Amino acid sequence: MKLISVGFGNTVSAERIIAIVTPDSSPIRRIIQEAKDSGMLIDASCGRRTRAVIITDSDHIILSALQPETISNRVVSKGGIVDEDDR
Numbered sequence: 001m002k003l004i005s006v007g008f009g010n011t012v013s014a015e016r017i018i019a020i021v022t023p024d025s026s027p028i029r030r031i032i033q034e035a036k037d038s039g040m041l042i043d044a045s046c047g048r049r050t051r052a053v054i055i056t057d058s059d060h061i062i063l064s065a066l067q068p069e070t071i072s073n074r075v076v077s078k079g080g081i082v083d084e085d086d087r
Helices: 026-038 068-077
Strands: 003-007 010-013 017-021 041-043 052-056 061-064
Touching: 003 061, 003 068, 017 068, 026 041, 026 052, 026 061, 052 068
Parallel strands: 041 061
Antiparallel strands: 003 010, 017 052, 052 061
């Protein structure tokens, strides 16, 4: 199992990720609200501004304070846990 850092010591299984998107559009905001209402939302942003929304194959929605490009680069470039400063 390959784990990808999504910030602040939180990791996600790379094999479970379907999409990494920005939270700017209305449809994504609706997806976040529906996940929150159904208990499928995981907030890994540690109180910071949400910059990336990770959609998994188990219908969980993960919020991250990192840019989507940063997370996708980690998925592509490294197969394991990335030990970089997330601040």
